[in-house]
Amino acid sequence: MNNSIVEVKDVTKRFGKFKALDGINMTLEQGEICGFIGPNGAGKTTTIRILMGMINASEGRAEIFGKDAWKDAVELHKRIAFVPGDVNLWPNLTGGEVIDLFLRLRKGKNKKYQEELIDRFDFNPRKKCRTYSKGNRQKVALVAALSAEADLYILDEPTSGLDPLMESVFQETMREVKKAGKTVLLSSHILSEVEELCDKVTIIKQGKIIESGSLEELRHLTRTSIVVKTKEDLTEMKGIQGIYELQEDEKGSLHFSVESEMLGEVIQYLGSRQITDLKCMPPTLEELFMSHYKEV
Incomplete structure (x- = not known):
């Protein structure tokens, strides 16, 4: 096994007769931010669900830190922070209560950094979740994920619903994550965001990886x-x-x-x-x- 953080090897996923993923391969190295792009239905979220151990691949193998993403999901989740594209929260809890709940489930957390992120994202943690806009629900997930002491961040459309100022805050935070040697898989529709942040880009189309490499390598x-x-x-x-x-x-x-x-x-x-x-x-x-x- 090499030193790659994430290894997706010949992964195929079928839902009945529909083939959502068709033999895809993808690698992430430590300290790398990889942009994962493609239109709706291309297979991005299916890939992420396989990496998170939510569903099992029909064929092939997905590994994180050298362990099987499906069989070792519980152990792997201790080192992974995840932000979904559509965040659903408990309506009667405040945003702060939800963040605290998520972080209590983890051994590693940074309370000081959590408070700093709440301030950076201009987020009010005292309101009930039922009152939050999509952007504020997204902030709950971002603050909880970034406050966790994770080694791998899997972000599925993390800035969905955020205004341009908050997108800028997110980008600044991602640079800090990279500087700390963490690894990020960033699925995004915002191409300027991917271009600004990512060391490598992987393009998926109709369940197949059609290009992967640095922007300089792909510009040919x-x-x-x-x-x-x-x-x-x-x-x-x-x-x-x-x-x-x-x-x-x-x-x-x-x-x-x-x-x-x-x-x-x-x-x-x-x-x-x-x-x-x-x-x-x-x-x-x-x-x-x-x-x-x-x-x-």
């Missing part, structure tokens, strides 16, 4: 956007292989995209045309994601 799959202005005419660039969507704006600058393997050749060509302004923008995670999901 999309094109770099270039805006350039030169002292010479560049209309002949239309004939250069690997250049797409070439158009000129009202200021005389050319906008186009170029395939990664052609980038060096294009820059060399532009360098001989007396450049006066040049901007190169690497492909974003959103562009990468949409390149896999756009309808053909």
Whole structure:
């Protein structure tokens, strides 16, 4: 067994005749934040439920800290903090009471940090849970999970319902978790959040992992956007292989995209045309994601 925190090996999950997961593989190393992205129904939550020991894989094996996620679920949960995407709470308890209840179930907890998180997330723990909005219910789960002394955080749409300011607080907190050497699996629809936080991205589509790696490793799959202005005419660039969507704006600058393997050749060509302004923008995670999901 290697030093990986999470190992998903050839996992398939069937619900009757429906195959929710089809032989997926995924690895998380210690201190890594992995973004797990895909549209609704792609298999993200099913994967997370298998890792949490809520359901068993039909085929394959899921391991956390070298132990079986299904057979050793009770023991593993002592080292895992989980935030679901849809948080349901006891309506007659206050938010603070629910957080305390969750933390009493764990041996390791940080009361001082819990109070700091309540302040950071601008959360009122004295109100009954039935009065909370979705965002406030999410804050209960986040404060409880982050206050626990866990080694692995599994977060399924953790910022669902939070406003942009609170999303920023969440991102700051995740950087602290990473700095402490903890490991995070972050399932999110907010691609900018994943791009900001994650060391690695895994994209799932229709129950299959279609790409996995760092953003730098995956950016070869999309094109770099270039805006350039030169002292010479560049209309002949239309004939250069690997250049797409070439158009000129009202200021005389050319906008186009170029395939990664052609980038060096294009820059060399532009360098001989007396450049006066040049901007190169690497492909974003959103562009990468949409390149896999756009309808053909």
